[in-house]
Amino acid sequence: MPLSVGMSLLIILAVALTTFATRVVPFLIFPKGKEIPDVVQYLGRVLTPAVIGMLVVYCLKTTPVLSAPYGIPEAAAVLVTAGLHVWKRNNLLSIGAGTVLYMFLVQAVF
Structure with a gap:
């Protein structure tokens, strides 16, 4: 409509x-x-990692690890994303490269 x-x-x-x-x-x-309350400062420190952790769990919860491709594309993408982020500290680069790698693996390799 x-x-x-x-x-x-x-x-x-x-x-x-x-x-x-x-x-x-x-x-x-x-x-x-x-003065910003202590609880708000605490939430500002812990919410970002907590949300990212929840997103990772949500994205990987249905990964088939007992059947082909055994979670290999997901594991490779997570490792590349984490490695690039630790190395370069660039969110756009690490997330983008991990996404491109994952899409390449599931579309062309597996």
């Missing part, structure tokens, strides 16, 4: 306002000069 122009503009406006609000709220809650 196609949307009318008005409805499309309303959706775009709602998304823009929501995005703007998520960017502004932290500055309203924690203005310059106000």
Whole structure:
């Protein structure tokens, strides 16, 4: 079902306002000069690695390790991604190279 122009503009406006609000709220809650609570600082340190760990588990949870190709493409992509990230500390490079390697392996090799 196609949307009318008005409805499309309303959706775009709602998304823009929501995005703007998520960017502004932290500055309203924690203005310059106000002490950031310890719990917020703690969450800032631990949430990124926790989310990345959850994404890795989610992506690898259905990897077939008991049947061909035995998780080889996934393992190679994870090792390349981790190795490149440790070496170069470049998120775009490590994730991009790991993704390209995985897609090459599953499309052309296995």
